[in-house]
Amino acid sequence: xxxxxxxxxxxxxxxxxRVNNRSQRPTSESFKQFMASNWAADTSQLPDADPSAxxxxxxxxxxxxxYPGERLVIPAGPLxxxxxxxxxRFRPHSAFAHLTGLGVDHEPDAxxxxxxxxxxxxxNGSNHAATLYFAPMAGRDSSDFYLDSRSGEFWVGxxxxxxxxxxxxxxxxxxxxxxxxxxxxxxxxQAMGGIRIRLVRQVDLNVEALVDTSRINTSQDLEASxxxxxxxxxxxxxxxxxKDEYEIAELRKSxxxxxxxxxxxxxxxxxxxxxxRGERIVEGSFFARARLEGNDLGYDTIAACGNNATIxxxxxxxxxxxxxxxxxxxxxxxxxxxxxxxxxRSLPVSGKYTEVQRRVYEAVxxxxxxxxxxxxxxxxxxxxxxxATRVLAERLSxxxxxxxxxxxxxxxxxxxxRRWMPHGTSHHLGLDVHDCAQARAELYLDAxxxxxxxxxxxxxxxxxxxxxxxxxxxRGIGVRIEDDILVTATGGESLSAALPRTADNVEAWMxxxxx
Numbered sequence: 001x002x003x004x005x006x007x008x009x010x011x012x013x014x015x016x017x018r019v020n021n022r023s024q025r026p027t028s029e030s031f032k033q034f035m036a037s038n039w040a041a042d043t044s045q046l047p048d049a050d051p052s053a054x055x056x057x058x059x060x061x062x063x064x065x066x067y068p069g070e071r072l073v074i075p076a077g078p079l080x081x082x083x084x085x086x087x088x089r090f091r092p093h094s095a096f097a098h099l100t101g102l103g104v105d106h107e108p109d110a111x112x113x114x115x116x117x118x119x120x121x122x123x124n125g126s127n128h129a130a131t132l133y134f135a136p137m138a139g140r141d142s143s144d145f146y147l148d149s150r151s152g153e154f155w156v157g158x159x160x161x162x163x164x165x166x167x168x169x170x171x172x173x174x175x176x177x178x179x180x181x182x183x184x185x186x187x188x189x190q191a192m193g194g195i196r197i198r199l200v201r202q203v204d205l206n207v208e209a210l211v212d213t214s215r216i217n218t219s220q221d222l223e224a225s226x227x228x229x230x231x232x233x234x235x236x237x238x239x240x241x242x243k244d245e246y247e248i249a250e251l252r253k254s255x256x257x258x259x260x261x262x263x264x265x266x267x268x269x270x271x272x273x274x275x276x277r278g279e280r281i282v283e284g285s286f287f288a289r290a291r292l293e294g295n296d297l298g299y300d301t302i303a304a305c306g307n308n309a310t311i312x313x314x315x316x317x318x319x320x321x322x323x324x325x326x327x328x329x330x331x332x333x334x335x336x337x338x339x340x341x342x343x344x345r346s347l348p349v350s351g352k353y354t355e356v357q358r359r360v361y362e363a364v365x366x367x368x369x370x371x372x373x374x375x376x377x378x379x380x381x382x383x384x385x386x387x388a389t390r391v392l393a394e395r396l397s398x399x400x401x402x403x404x405x406x407x408x409x410x411x412x413x414x415x416x417x418r419r420w421m422p423h424g425t426s427h428h429l430g431l432d433v434h435d436c437a438q439a440r441a442e443l444y445l446d447a448x449x450x451x452x453x454x455x456x457x458x459x460x461x462x463x464x465x466x467x468x469x470x471x472x473x474x475r476g477i478g479v480r481i482e483d484d485i486l487v488t489a490t491g492g493e494s495l496s497a498a499l500p501r502t503a504d505n506v507e508a509w510m511x512x513x514x515x
Contacts, residue, residue, distance in 0.1 A: 019085045025147060036141040046167040052101030052337065053170040055246040057124060059239060060099050064114060064126035066235055069190070071197045072114040072128065073183060073211060074099055074236075075204035079108045079150060087150070089296065091338065093203045094431040095236045100132060100169055103337040104295045105160070108151075110134035111207060113182050116195060123171075132173045133182065136162045183210050188218035197225075198232040237438035240430050242452040247430060248486060250339040251454055254294060255484055255495045257333040258341040261289035262499060265303075265329055266513040269321065269349060278321030279303040282329065290333045298332035298340025299433045305349065309478025310462040312423055323350045326357055328478050332433060342433050342456055343496050344482030351510050356473050358503050360461055363395035364479045365501060367459035371425060375449065375457075375485060375492030382445045385425040386410075388459040393417040401470050419469070420461050428455045429484055449487045454495070458482030 063072065076092035090108045097103065100112055114128040122128040135151060137159040138144035146154040153159060162173040174182070188194020199211045215225050243251070268285040272278030282303035290297045304314040305321045309328035321327060327349050332341040346361060348354075353361060367388040374387050393409045396402040396417055408414045428435040428444070435454075436444060460480030463470050484495040500509040 023149075032143060035143075035146055039140045046163060048167070049170050050101055050168045052103075052246055053168065055244050056099055056101030057170060058244070060114065060128070060130055061124055061126045062239060063099065063235070064122060064128040067198060067232070068119065068127040069116045069196070071116060071183075071187065071195050072232065073197060073199045073207065074112040074114075075200060075207045076106060076108065076110040076112075076134075077203045078206070085149070091296075093200065094240075094338070094435075095200050095233075096203075097338050097431055098236070098240060100171070102169065103335070105168075107134035107160070107165075109176060109204070109206075111176075111179055111183075111204070113179075115182075130171050131182065132165060132169060132171050133176050133179045134160075134165065134173065135176045136160070136165075136173075179207075180210055183207070184214040187214045189220055194218060196228070199229050200233055200236065201226075201229045233438050234440060237436045238440070238443050240436050241428065241439060241443060241447070242450055243430060243454050243486075244452070247339060248452070248454065250335050250337040251341065251429070251484065251486075252495060253337075254298070254333050254335040254339050254341040255343070256498075257289065257293035257335070258331065258343050259496065259499045260293065261286040261331060261333060262329065262343070262345060263513055264289050265331075266347070266510050269327075269510075269514065272321040273323060273349065276320055277318050279305055279308070279317040279319045282321065282327065283317045286329070286331045290331075294333040294335045295338060296334050298334040298342065302328065302330035302344075304328045304330075304478065307465045307476045307478070309346065309480075310464045310476070311478075312462070321349055324354070325349050326353075326361075326477055326479060328480055330480065330482065338431050340429070340431075340433050341484055341496070342429055342482060343484060343499060344458055344460075344480045345499065345501075345506065346479040346481065347506065347510065351514065352507055353503055357477055357479075359399075360463070360474065360477050360479050361481075361503050363392060364459050364461055364481050365503070366395070367391035367425075368457050368481045368483065368501075371457045371459070372483070372485065372492055372494065375487060377449050377451055377487060377489065379449050381426065381447050381449060381455075384457060388425040388457070389417060389421065392421055392459060392461060396420065399474075401474075403469075420463060421459060423458075423460070425459050426455045426457055426485075428453070430454060451487050451489050453487040455485055456482050457485055 074096050076096040079087040079090055082088045092106045096112055111133045114130045117129055119127055123130055144152050146152055149155045166173045186195050187197055190196050197211055201208060215222060264285045265282050268281055272281035275281055283301045286301050300315040302314055303317045305319055305327045306325040308314045308319050309326055327347045330344040334340040370391050371384045371388040390410055393406045397406050402409055402417055404414060404416055409417045458480055462478045463474040465476045486493045486495055500506045
């Protein structure tokens with residue numbers, strides 16, 4: 001026997017439907033007919049292709065060349081519940097965004113399917129024909145128009161039609177009603193004439209269920225299939241290691257907006273000092289700029305003052321902003337294309353660094369400058385870290401803090417200097433703030449830098465209040481300096497160079513903004 005909970009009317013009502021009780025939606029036939037009538041006809045013209053469309057097509061061609069004869073399934077992902085029936089703002093999976101070129105005007109539950117063709121018979125001479133599946137706009141004669149609070153136009157605003165999305169992306173489109181057939185038709189072991197499927201997993205559980213059920217029904221080895229899916233995720237991550245012209249232009253936009261956000265924060269410092277949770281003033285100031293000029297934050301802002309600046313991922317941001325302390329601001333605006341900046345500055349709240357704060361700041365700056373000066377095609381990515389951390393080890397030794405020699409600390413058996421900088425110096429940057437994270441180590445850490453790569457350089461020193469291995473004067477100071485770097489044919493370009501970096505320039509910049 002199962003326990004059933006009755007609704008107030010006495011009839012059994014499914015749990016999933018009860019959230020709609022609050023809306024008191026009319027259901028009479030006369031209302032339905034009235035709602036479907038007297039709407040202006042859509043006279044809009046089909047849009048031009050998005051600026052990203054051609055670049056996305058070139059990325060799909062590279063993917064096609066890697067997996068001829070296989071069906072490739074790349075979901076955008078569903079909406080995610082924040083609380084009860086309220087969702088987070090939707091953001092598609094980065095692989096989907098990269099291969100479709102779609103930014104904020106996207107569709108939850110959408111799926112990109114690349115169907116294998118005869119060699120060269122696919123899109124632009126490739127081995128695949130791409131189709132974008134999504135839920136098109138419901139007509140105003142449909143009850144979904146006003147009843148569906150997740151996707152109805154009355155609730156969430158206009159949605160694209162199949163023809164509109166096709167014009168924007170340059171791809172054929174189809175309804176999600178056709179998705180199951182598109183995924184499962186003729187699937188099976190290649191040895192038996194079937195089509196092998198590769199899926200970007202951990203994105204959409206419903207799509208995973210379709211693919212896995214198809215594999216089970218055709219007697220495919222699920223463990224081997226998982227390995228194929230992992231290879232696809234790896235390839236798609238590595239595909240983003242070198243940015244094209246469109247991506248670099250979008251990163252420049254996100255950096256420019258981020259610099260504007262840093263200026264907003266400096267202007268808000270007096271208000272932050274006056275509030276007992278001043279870090280929230282800082283956080284809110286930057287967030288306003290991110291929503292004004294971009295889609296959102298690229299990641300949760302780190303607004304860390306005083307000892308909080310020694311906590312690497314401090315995002316509670318509930319502390320005070322005090323005169324005489326350093327505010328570490330690590331923040332990035334995500335552009336409408338979903339490319340994000342990632343910049344850090346460590347600012348003296350009073351407007352002037354103390355002698356010790358300046359000493360620490362300039363050590364970190366020297367480390368960052370040394371790594372940047374070395375950037376050029378052919379340098380190994382991991383060498384950036386070694387270059388920067390050696391400078392830090394040397395400064396720690398000069399200050400009498402390092403308990404061993406610099407050489408011993410820099411050896412694999414030593415690493416004592418890493419007590420005060422336990423993170424890496426650089427990471428790739430793009431659609432994800434930590435981009436290309438599934439790439440193989442030999443193509444990430446051990447790779448040679450190439451023109452078009454974009455990554456951060458972000459050394460730091462973090463001296464905690466409770467650290468008894470350092471003199472008292474250093475405790476409670478956390479400093480990180482982070483810039484976004486593009487590899488050029490001859491060296492490196494700092495995309496964030498317009499944001500002051502030297503101690504003198506930071507102080508002058510802050511004084512100008514606060515005046």
